[in-house]
Amino acid sequence: MTIQTRTKTRRQKVEAREQAILDSARNVFFEKGYEGARMSEIAAGAKIAEGTIYIYYKNKAALMRAISSEFWQALTANAWAEIEAIDHPYDALLALARFHIKSLMDQADMIDLTHSLRVVSADVGTTTEELKTYVRVFDTLYSRGVDRGDLKPHPALWVVRDVFFGTLDYSARTLRLHDDQNVEPVVTNLIDGIWAQYGNAPDTRSRTGSPDSSALIARLERAITRVEQLGE
Amino acid sequence: MTIQTRTKTRRQKVEAREQAILDSARNVFFEKGYEGARMSEIAAGAKIAEGTIYIYYKNKAALMRAISSEFWQALTANAWAEIEAIDHPYDALLALARFHIKSLMDQADMIDLTHSLRVVSADVGTTTEELKTYVRVFDTLYSRGVDRGDLKPHPALWVVRDVFFGTLDYSARTLRLHDDQNVEPVVTNLIDGIWAQYGNAPDTRSRTGSPDSSALIARLERAITRVEQLGE
DNA sequence: TAATAAAATGAGTATCGCTCATAATTGACA
DNA sequence: TGTCAATTATGAGCGATACTCATTTTATTA
Numbered sequence: 008m009t010i011q012t013r014t015k016t017r018r019q020k021v022e023a024r025e026q027a028i029l030d031s032a033r034n035v036f037f038e039k040g041y042e043g044a045r046m047s048e049i050a051a052g053a054k055i056a057e058g059t060i061y062i063y064y065k066n067k068a069a070l071m072r073a074i075s076s077e078f079w080q081a082l083t084a085n086a087w088a089e090i091e092a093i094d095h096p097y098d099a100l101l102a103l104a105r106f107h108i109k110s111l112m113d114q115a116d117m118i119d120l121t122h123s124l125r126v127v128s129a130d131v132g133t134t135t136e137e138l139k140t141y142v143r144v145f146d147t148l149y150s151r152g153v154d155r156g157d158l159k160p161h162p163a164l165w166v167v168r169d170v171f172f173g174t175l176d177y178s179a180r181t182l183r184l185h186d187d188q189n190v191e192p193v194v195t196n197l198i199d200g201i202w203a204q205y206g207n208a209p210d211t212r213s214r215t216g217s218p219d220s221s222a223l224i225a226r227l228e229r230a231i232t233r234v235e236q237l238g239e
Numbered sequence: 240m241t242i243q244t245r246t247k248t249r250r251q252k253v254e255a256r257e258q259a260i261l262d263s264a265r266n267v268f269f270e271k272g273y274e275g276a277r278m279s280e281i282a283a284g285a286k287i288a289e290g291t292i293y294i295y296y297k298n299k300a301a302l303m304r305a306i307s308s309e310f311w312q313a314l315t316a317n318a319w320a321e322i323e324a325i326d327h328p329y330d331a332l333l334a335l336a337r338f339h340i341k342s343l344m345d346q347a348d349m350i351d352l353t354h355s356l357r358v359v360s361a362d363v364g365t366t367t368e369e370l371k372t373y374v375r376v377f378d379t380l381y382s383r384g385v386d387r388g389d390l391k392p393h394p395a396l397w398v399v400r401d402v403f404f405g406t407l408d409y410s411a412r413t414l415r416l417h418d419d420q421n422v423e424p425v426v427t428n429l430i431d432g433i434w435a436q437y438g439n440a441p442d443t444r445s446r447t448g449s450p451d452s453s454a455l456i457a458r459l460e461r462a463i464t465r466v467e468q469l470g471e
Numbered sequence: 472t473a474a475t476a477a478a479a480t481g482a483g484t485a486t487c488g489c490t491c492a493t494a495a496t497t498g499a500c501a
Numbered sequence: 502t503g504t505c506a507a508t509t510a511t512g513a514g515c516g517a518t519a520c521t522c523a524t525t526t527t528a529t530t531a
Contacts, residue, residue, distance in 0.1 A: 016497090021509085046488060056511045061489065122354060166428050169409035170402070177405030181397050196398050200436045204428075248528090253478085278519060288480045293520065 025063050027053040029077065032070050037116045041071060041123045068124070072134065075121045079137040082110060086144045096152030097202060103148060104175060104194045111179035112190070145171055159205045167201065257295050259285040261309065264302050269348050273303060273355045300356070304366065307353045311369040314342060318376045328384030329434060335380060336407060336426045343411035344422070377403055391437045399433065 031052030035044045046067060050057040064070040089106045093099040111118055124134055145168055152158035161167055178193040263284030267276045278299060282289040296302040321338045325331040343350055356366055377400055384390035393399055410425040 020497090024509095045486095057488090058490080058512060059510055062509070067488070163424060165413050166410070166425055169413055169425070170406045170429070170432070173405035173407070173409030174402045175405070177401035177408070178398065181401055192395060193398055193401070196436075197402070200402070200432055203435050204432045252528095256478095277517095289519090290481060290521075291479055294478070299519070 024053070024055065024059075028055070028060055028063055028070070029074060033074050036071065036074065036120055041067075041120060071120065071124060075117075075124060075134055076137055078114070078117050078121070079134070079141055083137075083141045083144065085110075086141065090144070090148065096148060096155060096157050097198065097206075099148050100145075100152075100171075100201070101194060101198050103144060104171070104197055105190060107172070108175045108179050108182075108190045108194060111176065112183055112188075115179075115183060142168060142172065157207055159207055161205060167205065170201065171197065256285070256287065256291075260287070260292055260295055260302070261306060265306050268303065268306065268352055273299075273352060303352065303356060307349075307356060307366055308369055310346070310349050310353070311366070311373055315369075315373045315376065317342075318373065322376070322380065328380060328387060328389050329430065329438075331380050331383075332377075332403075332433070333426060333430050335376060336403070336429055337422060339404070340407045340411050340414075340422045340426060343408065344415055344420075347411075347415060374400060374404065389439055391439055393437060399437065402433065403429065 028049065032044070032049045034052060035049050039045075039048075044067075046060060047057050049070075050060055053060075060070070064073060086103060086106055090099045090102050093102055121134060146164060149158060149161075149164060149167065153160045174197050175193070178190075178197075182188070182190065182193070260281065264276070264281045266284060267281050271277075271280075276299075278292060279289050281302075282292055285292075292302070296305060318335060318338055322331045322334050325334055353366060378396060381390060381393075381396060381399065385392045406429050407425070410422075410429075414420070414422065414425070
């Protein structure tokens with residue numbers, strides 16, 4: 008017990024310092040950019056000596072990588088939270104697109120800094136891994152749509168994924184450039200486009216007299232009944 | 240006459256030196272990346288003293304910017320050349336997409352270096368200007384399609400433009416990551432998608448007597464799905 | 472050929488990321 | 502509580518590098 012409490016105290020102190028360094032570094036990186044950021048200033052911000060940083064992080068690039076890593080993990084968590092309550096894939100994709108582009112725009116500094124890692128350190132492996140994890144939110148959503156029969160299975164999902172993220176990335180930059188906060192046209196346009204290309208519109212099935220049309224009508228009937236019961 | 244010849248000689252010498260610096264810098268930047276590139280090495284490659292570089296270029300970033308600028312101008316010229324003989328907008332867009340993604344993949348080093356400018360220097364204005372010029376190739380192509388009646392006019396062309404370049408950019412990265420040289424699926428998929436959404440395809444119009452019913456049913460289906468979720 | 476302007480040079484400077492010998496702090500144990 | 506070993510912190514100093522500037526070299530004109 009005593010042992011645990013004591014070691015925990017030490018660990019807590021260390022972790023607090025680590026977080027202080029991270030926080031200070033984030034501030035300085037935001038303000039000055041990667042190149043402009045001085046290790047001395049980061050140390051001052053965390054109220055420690057410059058040398059202490061190197062006990063916690065191997066070098067400037069590693070520090071930057073840690074910040075980037077933290078950011079993407081939080082983004083992934085938030086993305087899941089954003090879509091978990093949404094049932095229909097169309098709406099979920101819409102929500103994810105909205106969330107993604109808004110994040111890109113709000114946290115543009117962070118995004119640019121992450122990109123800078125590619126330039127600064129050859130070892131972008133860590134960040135790549137985190138990007139993959141983030142991107143999995145989309146993949147899951149699409150797969151769910153396929154399972155439900157709302158979306159056509161795609162032989163190479165990454166093709167659609169790149170349309171999704173690539174478009175949003177570029178659009179975010181354009182919107183920012185024009186000081187425009189209205190993401191809806193972009194988001195709607197994108198998802199409608201994906202839906203037009205890969206969506207299994209129910210009419211496609213019913214047109215050929217497929218058995219699914221009756222099921223759809225039944226669903227419609229039940230739904231409408233519920234709407235009617237809602238009153239006015 | 241004599242005056243002109245003589246000054247021209249001097250100017251030629253100066254311009255030759257300038258080009259030598261640029262060539263050497265390009266080599267070193269490619270090989271070592273921006274951070275890894277040493278001004279001393281660039282000078283050695285151009286067979287001049289280190290201080291001479293600074294007569295021609297204000298600093299390392301300016302040197303990099305000049306290289307980037309040269310690259311994008313050449314890319315723009317090549318893009319125009321690639322599409323000038325193609326008449327139908329669909330084929331021209333296809334060709335541009337193919338050209339763009341291939342350039343991205345072949346000259347990945349150059350692209351990454353250009354991106355690095357964003358990190359290194361706040362003044363990315365020059366590069367942005369050149370990017371705009373490049374991007375105009377697409378805009379012209381789309382407008383031509385609208386004029387011919389093959390494409391629907393879009394209230395905000397940049398939305399489509401960002402789909403185009405964003406998708407190709409991301410796809411190029413993915414393909415490179417998988418050591419895949421086959422760009423056709425991406426290119427075809429992209430242009431078909433744009434055509435499906437914005438093309439005035441004659442077959443769409445002639446397919447059925449009630450062109451709007453399928454879209455209407457799709458909309459109904461999505462709306463009902465949303466209603467169904469309200470109850471649960 | 473001499474005078475002047477333009478261009479080149481490279482030793483020196485300022486700056487910054489990082490190291491390491493030394494100091495301070497912490498926790499276990501008697 | 503005091504002692505000792507381990508952990509953590511410190512900051513002067515090192516090496517490296519982008520950039521400067523006093524001096525030299527080269528080109529041009531009369």
